[in-house]
Amino acid sequence: MAIKAGGEGFNIVDVSGSTRTVYGPGADWKLDEELDVDEPTEGLWKGTLTESSNKFTVPEDGLYHVIVDFGIKKVAMARVKWGVIGGATPNGWSGSTPMTESAFDLNKMTFKVTDLLLLKNEWKFRYSNGWKIILDPEFDLGGGVTGIKVNSNFGGAVNNLDAGGANIANDVYGVYTIELTWEAGKGYTASAVKTGDGPDLPEYPENLFLIGSAVGGWDWTVNDVKLVPVHSHPELFWGIFSMSEGGEFKFSPEQAWKGDFGKAGDATNGVYAKGTDNIAVPGASAYYMVVVDLKNETIEVTEPGVYLIGDAVGSWDAAGADNRFTVNGTDDISITKNLVADKELRMHVSASTLACDWWQSEFIILNGKIEFRGTGGDQERVKVSGGNQTIKLNFKDGTGSIN
Known part of the structure; x- marks a missing residue:
């Protein structure tokens, strides 16, 4: 009022x-x-x-x-000072973009923002930088639920606002004018009008980060989990992560709630369509391999496919079954193999949606550390001793060993 x-x-x-x-x-x-x-x-x-x-x-x-x-x-x-917030907005989910308040009027007031660049993502209205008001934090509502709270945000749809509702989807990238109008006796109405095209965006981001309860929490200030870019394929990223059972995760091209994404619907053979929902860890706590294909808009979550290749194992065939590492729960990924002496140790990953040559997703162990090729050039080579050797990879701390 x-x-x-x-x-x-x-x-x-x-x-x-x-x-x-x-x-x-x-x-x-x-x-x-x-x-x-x-x-x-x-x-x-x-x-x-x-x-x-x-x-x-x-x-x-x-x-x-x-x-x-x-x-x-x-x-x-x-x-009440309204603003907009969300992955589609300039400040992402980290902060509101303020809307300009009209002149004071007892019967009708409008909040407006112009020339707002909206990404193809989600957003909401919220007032005064808050999500809810807690009227009584301890009131017993029954069924184990406590607290009387009132929402201070609108979701749903622009033409069907819902207090505390689902995020509003923005399906078209561009420049917008957004208005939110309150009228005495009628409540709120809103509009979002595209007024122009946005500047050209990079086709694919340089980096891609993963965050969530599956990998240590939802706080960007302490989370630094990064996927590996694939050489010559700017649309592809991969990573192997130790994930906690019952946890969830999402992705973002920067360490902020801006342009973030998850899945849509259920997986088919471990492959999701790109969307906005959190992705649940599909099983017990263990290592999982994640592949993001931004061109085909898919996300694959699968058992890690890690392989030896090259003269040290006498084969240059990619993803050879005899050269596949074993996943040991959340401890490490290892293989014991009879290696050819004085040959280079080379490794790569493979998955159904990782459409690239083996060397474009390769990595090595150098000075006890896992070193990814990523988008870089040919890596320094490490030669191995001959005979039966056990190779262990710990993707939690980025270390590796050859014994």
Whole structure:
């Protein structure tokens, strides 16, 4: 509701038949300065709802969200300054892009942003940099659920806004004007109009990162899990990761919630279509190989296919069954093989969607470290002693050994 600053203020009135009960702020009504991380930051007041003619007042003209729970006699009021946020927006999911507020009007107010570059991704409306207001964090709702919370964001669709709803999909890359209008007695309506084409984007990103509870958490500041680019195939990335059972993960071309993506639907033979949903670890805690094909928009999650190749094993056939490493749970990936003396040790990975020559996805062990070729040139060579040798690869810490 739009509220004018000043001494007049307002009361909350409960009408039940012919009975009118007037409420005002209790003695504990105050600006909350110990906000939860998800709560709006532009001014949030909370307190007890009390039968009183004392008025609620605001410090400035503007739009406010007033939340009342007559059952527990609690009330909250938040200053509303709308913005947009999401993987489609300039700041990704890390921060809102503010919308300009129209001149104050008690009956109708509009928030607008122009010349906004939107990627083909998802986004939402949220006000005052918050996702929800926590009216009572401990109230028992039954079924093991606690806390009374009210959403401070809109999802769903531009023409069918849903408080706290699913992310809004933006299907066409370009420059947009977005408006969100509140009208007394009618609520909110929105529009998103494409006004121009965006600048040409690089066809494929230089880097691709993986994040999620499957690999240590969703915090970009501590997560540095990176996929390996494939030589001569800028559309392809791969990686082998130790993943936790029950965990989930997604991808992003940078270490931020911008342009991030996951899967759509269910996998066919371990291959998902690219989409926006989190990808679940498909089984027990173990090493898994992930291949992302940005051209065909697929994501493959499979058992690691790691192979020896070359003169050291007497064969240059890629992905030879006799030269495949064994996955040892979450410990390491290893192979014991009778090697030809004084020959170069070369290794590569293979998967059904990794459409490249073996050397384009090769790696070596150099000074005890796994060194990926990636998009680089021919690597320094490491020769092996002859006889029965065990080669171990630890992709968790990037180490390898030959014994």
